[in-house]
Amino acid sequence: MSNNIHPTAIVDPKAQLAGSVTVGPYAVIGPEVRIGEGTTVGPHCVIEGRTTIGRDNKLYQFSSIGAMPQDMSHGGEVTELVIGDRNTIREFCTFNTGTFKEQGVTRVGSDNWIMAYVHLAHDVRVGSHTVLANNVTLAGHVHVGDWAVIGGLSGVHQFVHVGAHTMIGFQGHVAQDVAPFMTVDGNPLAVRAVNLTGLKRRGFSDERQRVIRQMHKLIFRSGATLDQAKAEVEGLRGQGGDEDIQTMLDFLAASTRGLVR
Structure with a gap:
């Protein structure tokens, strides 16, 4: 076993981990998981399912990555979660695999800053360079464009699309699509201005x-x-x-x- 893997971690022999991957105490990694160079898996993380994680990601403690979708119609089909490079994934995040209602893949791009308690449901697509603040919840089939920022405690309804370069304010109740380049907030949610700062x-x-x-x-x-x-x-x-x-x-x-x- 690699010196980078803590002796209390449970890593299935079939899992494919690059040589420079670091795995913390009590983490659990399943047989269909692939993890690229330089990625760090924190203590007590569970990574399961058909999950591919790229290079130089940092997963903090207690996250659940690659569990089956929370979809009552899911029949146990083998679906995937694909995560790109250089993402920061903070504590207690939950990312699920996809369903065959779309392409069978939940997908996260690269260079994202994903804070604690973020939930990505089945078939979500998150672009690159996004910020998802604490307790953001993305329901099934939500798409988030590059450079979008979603404020803490926001919930995004299933099938909603959030455009590139948007800014969604704190506690956003996002039930409709949010156009690119805009800042939205309030209850009900409304466009306030162009996201000029971004x-x-x-x-x-x-x-x-x-x-x-x-x-x-x-x-x-x-x-x-x-x-x-x-x-x-x-x-x-x-x-x-x-x-x-x-x-x-x-x-x-x-x-x-x-x-x-």
């Missing part, structure tokens, strides 16, 4: 910020119908933010839960 931190140019502010006004402040607003957004092309315009239009086209406005 965009500036990520180096968005003045031109890109201006176009995003125009999209915000057209969609959320003009009083136009959503179809009218989308047509107006199309007319903004050529002003230096075409990539962001496409991100917004693609998101709106895929929205099925209605839009937080």
